[in-house]
Amino acid sequence: MTPNLILLQIDATNFWIVNWYYIMAVLIGLISLTFAIKNYYKKNKEATSNNPINSIIQPKTSQKNIINIEVNSNSSSKTDKSDNGDLADLRTLKIDSIKHKVHILFIDDDTKFSVVKALKNSGWKKTSSVIDIKSIDIPIIKETDIFFVDINGVGKLLNCQYEGLDIALMLKQKYPNKKVIIYSANNTSYSFHKAWDICDYKLEKNAIFYQFQSLVEKYGLELYS
Structure with a gap:
């Protein structure tokens, strides 16, 4: 019994020396985890730059939609001018x-x-x-x-x-x-x-x-x- 107690006491006293390989393993694990986290955030940042949130929330307007809007606007303007011209022609006819x-x-x-x-x-x-x-x-x-x-x-x-x-x-x-x-x-x-x-x-x-x-x-x- 006595020799075993002495051996345990030696292990506890010299823990950092005897178990240095455990400590190194933990440090290496922490370092690896740190690099992994940094690498994750780096990739995530690059993905965000390539696909900005604004482009998701406010998607680009289709060129077709723009063309349709312009065409409809021009058509409306032409219709108004045509109506005004028709009214003027009608008034002229009445006067004559x-x-x-x-x-x-x-x-x-x-x-x-x-x-x-x-x-x-x-x-x-x-x-x-x-x-x-x-x-x-x-x-x-x-x-x-x-x-x-x-x-x-x-x-x-x-x-x-x-x-x-x-x-x-x-x-x-x-x-x-x-x-x-x-x-x-x-x-x-x-x-x-x-x-x-x-x-x-x-x-x-x-x-x-x-x-x-x-x-x-x-x-x-x-x-x-």
Whole structure:
């Protein structure tokens, strides 16, 4: 019994010396494990770089989809333009169809006012002008759809104090369904006059022809559509 105890005591005391091969084996195992872990993370990192998470979460849009989107967008734009063009063509056709119906009268002492001739040349054949009127019940007044009245230089035959403004006021009050446009080279004349408020439109005499034509088209369509 005694020799065995002494042998055990020797083994316990000299554990690191006697069992060095166990220690080396453990160290080698730890080193190998460390290298294995590093190698694992390295490979995993490379795999992540080659296949980023964003590409999984947000996959690349197919080129076909992009092309389809662009084609559909262009088609929609072309459709809108086509619709607008069709509406414009339809409006033009309507205007052409009423040109022979609309009666237009200019009451202006300027016999050379170029807008009158320009409207006739544009197809509005029932456009006429007078330098003044002696009554608002004469046939030419009754048959007129659109009046253009110069506020200066007319109304003398009716002894109108405010000239064309008085005529315009009488026309609108007598024929509320007719269109009355007043114009003048001096649009500040008698600014208090009621005609400025009840007439359909106010225009400068030196306005471009297109403004007169646009009003004729607008009111013509309202009256005959």
